[in-house]
Amino acid sequence: xxxxxxxxxxxxxxxxxxxxxxxxxxxxxxxxxxxxxxxxxxxxxxxxxxxxxxxxxxxxxxxxxxxxxxxxxxxxxxxxxxxxxxxxxxxxxxxxxxxxxxxxxxxxxxxxxxxxxxxxxxxxxxxxxxxxxxxxxxxxxxxxxxxxxxxxx
Numbered sequence: 001x002x003x004x005x006x007x008x009x010x011x012x013x014x015x016x017x018x019x020x021x022x023x024x025x026x027x028x029x030x031x032x033x034x035x036x037x038x039x040x041x042x043x044x045x046x047x048x049x050x051x052x053x054x055x056x057x058x059x060x061x062x063x064x065x066x067x068x069x070x071x072x073x074x075x076x077x078x079x080x081x082x083x084x085x086x087x088x089x090x091x092x093x094x095x096x097x098x099x100x101x102x103x104x105x106x107x108x109x110x111x112x113x114x115x116x117x118x119x120x121x122x123x124x125x126x127x128x129x130x131x132x133x134x135x136x137x138x139x140x141x142x143x144x145x146x147x148x149x150x151x152x153x
Contacts, residue, residue, distance in 0.1 A: 074144070098149065115136045
């Protein structure tokens with residue numbers, strides 16, 4: 001079975017750089033919807049495409065355990081773990097995958113810029129209940145959002 005990964009035109013370089021971060025091992029149990037290519041200019045990449053049986057430049061190693069990268073779209077989660085401070089592992093705990101980049105759909109229907117965890121995702125608001133900072137993904141609680149997730153097969 002082939003897994004598809006969807007890259008936006010402006011994200012190609014971002015994905016190449018951010019995929020160099022160390023990833024984790026684990027299983028996946030996602031219920032999010034994979035995003036279709038939204039516009040004709042968007043690239044759709046297939047991970048590990050089938051190769052001919054004889055190939056002079058093919059890798060002879062098993063690549064089936066390689067990380068799968070895909071974009072997902074999700075509605076509000078109402079999961080309070082998203083705004084639990086600056087937790088680096090909320091994505092792994094909740095999605096069983098590492099978020100590479102994400103966007104928030106504001107209530108007016110517009111999408112935010114792309115956020116990269118630990119790079120540009122500190123929220124200007126803070127958690128008033130315990131005076132802690134939080135990441136922009138805290139808006140996953142009550143906003144539509146989409147994200148690029150790296151997950152183990």
